[in-house]
Amino acid sequence: MNDAPLELPEVGWMGSARLTAGLDRHQRLDLAAHARTHQPLRQLDREELLALADAVALPGRGGAGFPFARKARAALAAADRTGAPPVIVVNGAEGEPASAKDKMLLTRVPHLVLDGACLAAAAFGAEEIVIAVTAGSPGEISVPAALAERELPCQARTLCLPERFVSGESGALIRGVNGLPVVPSPLKSRASDGGTGGVRRRPTLLSNAETWAQLAVAARLGPDAHAAVGTAAEGGTVLLTVNQPNGDPLVVEVPAGIRLGLVLDACGLRPGAGVLVGGYHGAWLPPTDAVDVPLSRAGLADRGGTLGAGAIVALPDGTCPLGEIAQVAAWLAAESAGQCGPCKRGLPAAAEALALLAAGAAEPSALEDARSALGAAQGGGACSHPDGTARFALTALDVFAEDVDAHLAGPGCGRPVRGVLPLPRANGARLEVDWSRCAGHGLCAVLAPDLVRLGPHGYPTSTAMPVASWQEHGARRAVSQCPALAIRLRHRG
Template identity: 80%
Template sequence: MSTRIDLPQVFHLGPARLTAGLDRFRRLDLASHTHVHPPLPRPTRDDLLDLAEHVDLRGRGGAGFPFARKARAAMAAADRTGARPVIVVNGSEGEPPSAKDRMLLARSPHLALDGACLAAAAFGAEEIVIGVTAGSPGEVSVPAALDERDLPCPARTVCLPERFVSGESSALIRGVNGLPVQPATVRARAAEGGTGGVRRRPTLLSNAETWAQLAVAARLGPGAYAAVGTTAEPGTVLLTVNRPAAGPLVVEVPFGTRLGDVLDACGLRPGAGVLVGGYHGAWLGPVDAVGASLSRTGLAELGGTLGAGAIVALTADTCPLGEITRVATWLAGESAGQCGPCRRGLPDAAEALAALATGADGPAALEDVRRALGSAQGGGACSHPDGTARFVLSALDVFARDVEAHVAGPGCGRPVLGVLPLPHDEGARLEVDWSRCAGHGLCGVLAPGLVRLGPHGYPASTTIPVAPWQEHGARRAVNQCPALALRMRRPWPPPGRPR
């Protein structure tokens, strides 16, 4: 994947809090940061916990878990074990339509560090760890910011591979601990330490925006913080609005803002439907999208989710089913391949979607999609199967007329324009040379979860995406193909390595 050297553009509807100063400065170093933001208070442990509870600060990474509850659990574990906690800032964004945390760490790194340092000082932390994506602007911006400021405890930056699952909390903690960056197969609460924490310490982990919101709330106080937003969800939220043929736009809005107003301000129309929450989010029809309240409660009433705040409006000139198939195929390859839903359920669903998009198998293909995703839900080692199922199944409902056209045979007649953003560089792929392939079928035996054979023993696809966990089987198939009809093609340079 390409090195991310671009700095996302920003603007705001309502007060500029997290985006303050970014209309004047490309990046806020410590001098400009202290000019834009007032001095940071030094609350006690109880004061900081009460503040987070009073404003109902919730994680902005997608799950929306109450920060105060997580922090109190970490403090209870620290008191019980005598181990000092570790503060972790999750700045790893492996999701193509999301750029808000990348923007914060690139353009306003001290705001997120303010929140982490507040907690580290109040909670007596042993260390602050900031996880960033390798090759992203944060890889340079965050260490530079750390060098500029006084810190309450040691701090370091950890670079993670640019993959969708790298931002999952247990995957990040595994990476910090020097283990493979993939979700833990046994669920353990990071706040309680043990196997779920950094070096077995109680670990307080939140994403970059959450830490920045904590710093804003500490400066403003609960009353002023709640001056915007809704009664149940005070404050502002960062959104990533994706624009066709343009870079993503990070927008700060008060909770409760109408989605239609945000689209208008960005020069967009709802088109055929709007995705809210990114690739683990849900689709809304155009009418629902325009009137939707951008809050967890408002979107839940429509069957949606705010997630990490990524928004994509699907233009009416592209094939919805083809777009969904592209993303579902990519999501299947981005899994860690540790459990049945990821090893079989998501690839099976992507294959059935591809058949449906081309008009093959009709109703049977649609039923195969629903069956594969139904079996994938609720049984994964992490939330990846559930989030992927929500993305696809909500699309089948919102774009039901287009799906019917593909079930009937010829399809909707529109091209696939690639409106839904995906990485520009492809991952490893297995390619079939049809001039050599003799239909022995050995590849399907050596890599059964990767190569699907047609009714006559030939591979069903000419080019097959290979996830990292599938590479061993792919190499076996290449090396043992009796007709030498297979080859592996890899991107260069490897993902995460700067060009």
């Protein structure tokens, strides 16, 4: 393997260490260490593997939680119908700033992920295995090194995707594998059916890196031993990324159904002002609910939450909740692919309304404007990005209602924004307004309607707007045609 040191996410576990087994003794499990840590993996035929996935009720661990067995049966039915062998895809393109579990798996225990993918490839007669990782991530080094160490049931390759939030969306990932721009497909199609939604139009079985690792664990343990931890409905363990203020994230393996308060205590954290569960497409819980909520899909759903990709952030009392939320909302709006109305108009409008609320400069209608924009973004997007962003922001407005009232009533809550919610280093471009020159012509809002909105007096409502790649054309037009030369486009990075 390359001699350059890998960035190795910190790991912990509560109770049974399954996915994290061996990491108390090894920084990374190469094939030899993997073989010493895990018992040999018995090969399963098609029906045996499907029966196992049914017996353990394995859900997808990438966020949606779609049952693995149903997805596999759909891909196999398409393969039988068309005569085209399926393609196995491992989704390790983790563009979620609050999540590090897939990075941990592909960096520290890559053979466990490959075990699951190879098990399915052999059982289902796959044509190829594709492991998608984020460009520049440790997986770009670790995965090819692991592939070179082992025998494979079919050809396999590593694909590097851009470090963007939408790169991990299944349709965007498949487009990337097919050599197309890595953005969600404008037409809804299932990868398992093949055709335009699959790799090279083949039936495609795509699952998250943790799902493949969990499949390998279940195959070694069998259904009964697998169910020895967890709940009756959701057996086994769950990988969480617990974000620590001013520290690196901690990836923790816990039994499904464990109380969130126990996990926070073990990590030295308190619920603070509120707890985000599920990452930036997840939901906020008030501290009183967060302590006792079980970390299972059903348990979180009962409290209006979602497990999502398992990312957790406890917001300390010493930071401004609205300022934190507004920063993430602006980043999420800029991370969209800009292909549909909710992403082009709804998310930027909501981000701007939240920024005004956070600044204590909002009109009385700002809260309703934000809720209206977020509500309109739900249910109509080309992918789940608008829905997830709306859930993140709307639950925040409910959990931090007292802070919202304080910002509407005056200059704000008085607390600084400490940047507790993790975001990538700022890069890209921003459209900036020079108030000493702006004369309120309003032409910028006509030329770049997805970026610039005007207040009641005809002036832009924001002095600095993040510019997504799909917005740059409109931004440049606004800069070049502003009669007062009051707008400039600044690039960072």
